[in-house]
Amino acid sequence: MNDTLSLTTHASVAEIDPQTWDDLGDGNPFTTHRFLLALEQSRSVGTGTGWQSLHVTLERDGQVVGALPLYAKAHSQGEYIFDHAWAQAYTRAGGRYYPKLQCAAPFTPATGRRLLARDAGAQAALAQALMQLTERVGASSAHITFCTENEAAIGTAAGFLPRVTQQYHWLNRGYGSFEDFLGALSSRKRKDLRKERARAQDFGGTIRHLRGDDLKPHHWDAFWTFYQDTGSRKWGQPYLTRAFFDHVHQTMREDVLLVLAERDGRPIAGALNFLGLDAIYGRYWGCTEDHPFLHFELCYHQAIDHAIAHGLARVEAGAQGDHKLARGYEPVPIHSLHWTPDPGFLRALDAYLLQEREAMGAEIEALAEFTPFRRGALQE
Structure with a gap:
């Protein structure tokens, strides 16, 4: 990060001005200040839940230009981008997988902006800041889940590993x-x-x-x-x-x-x-x-x-559910980003995710053949 950028972590989204936070977002309800605050004030996240708020704001010349909905996680529950096998492998190798950092809307498998910022430069700075913060707090890894395709490209350029999974969405x-x-x-x-x-x-x-x-x-x-x-x-x-x-x-x-x-x-x-x-x-x-x-x-x-x-434009009806296919919901790619400061673990994840992306692309293409649309209807 250059000298004009500064990073601040917050133990609660209540520490951040609601309008400042929401102005950085894209209107997605799950990253609004009011949604994240409702989770905290209702104690759905916080002490004893395994979701500890560690939200980030990024300032440039004294002005907030970016933010991350961020949590220190003590488990891998409520995320819907599954990394349990990674945690088990890392533990078997003698590492400590938790805590990890999770940039996400808790309990919410819905795509939306996660690198909340007004411009791509600030988004890239947020991705780099998250990598630095991961090392600083001693977390095993950082994960940005259900991000947009554009954010996946920005994060990949910053050094994160891209992951592609799949959901069913209805498209208007x-x-x-x-x-x-x-x-x-x-x-x-x-x-x-x-x-x-x-x-x-x-x-x-x-x-x-x-x-x-x-x-x-x-x-x-x-x-x-x-x-x-x-x-x-x-x-x-x-x-x-x-x-x-x-x-x-x-x-x-x-x-x-x-x-x-x-x-x-x-x-x-x-x-x-x-x-x-x-x-x-x-x-x-x-x-x-x-x-x-x-x-x-x-x-x-x-x-x-x-x-x-x-x-x-669309209906996102949550995770999983092959029965959605027969009801006009189509298979679409879902993007996430992952990074670890452990170089050996990073290489292993990179190799795994490369194979997974290839397999997922083939699966989405195959599933699309089973949609209920008549031939040629989607091209009309």
Whole structure:
């Protein structure tokens, strides 16, 4: 770093002016000051969670020109870019993998800017600063996960190793309605999805979209029940605390869309989405009653409805889930960056990631052949 740049670490995002932080971002809800603060104030991150805030600001001539949402990690949970095998190998070799530094939106497998800055020069400086900070604090490694493709190029030029994984996203190609979208599918797939939606909506109740002041405390009570049920079945213990949803209600209710299924006036299932400038992000789902295809309706089809109605470019429906492919969600590459000051470990990771990128490229290409679109529809 040149002499005009200075780096400051912060034990809480509360130490940083909210407007200064948000002005550096791209409108992604998961790196806003209010989202990161909600995680901290609700104790979803912090002491005892394995996510210790170590946010970074970068100043040039006394003005903040860059920032990193950064955490010192004591484990590899809640990240969705899996490095457990790396941790095991490093430990077997006699190293100490934790703590590591994680530049990320905790518990959130959604792509967005991570090198928060006004220009590419400041982004490159942030990447170099993270490498220096990793050595300074004695961390084993640094990881920038779910970054943009442009950031992946900037980080690679700075010395990070690029990694490519895969998710399913729904891409809006100017559809005027859900029927327009169905028109791009093969005849059989189009019929299948119409039947699926009809059966899902025949659960004996109504589906509501709630946002902003339409959201009430009792809606969050119901969703907390859904979230706990899903969390306990998927990973044993939910990551977020109940207080997190109260903070979201206070400071982010315009940033969320709760799709709620009610029967006899009682919520029985719900899907919580966050809203960006050009995307809707499906994050959490749960239910207290099982009904055929209701999960697909609330999480995937209703999100598509919202994206079309509001002119959003895509739906990101979270990690994993090959079942999304049949519902018009397409395989897309996901980018992350990784670095370690250990030269032997860095060489081993480089060799591994080269092979993984080649295999992932082939997998994405193969998966694209199984989308439900009729031949030529994506080129129209």
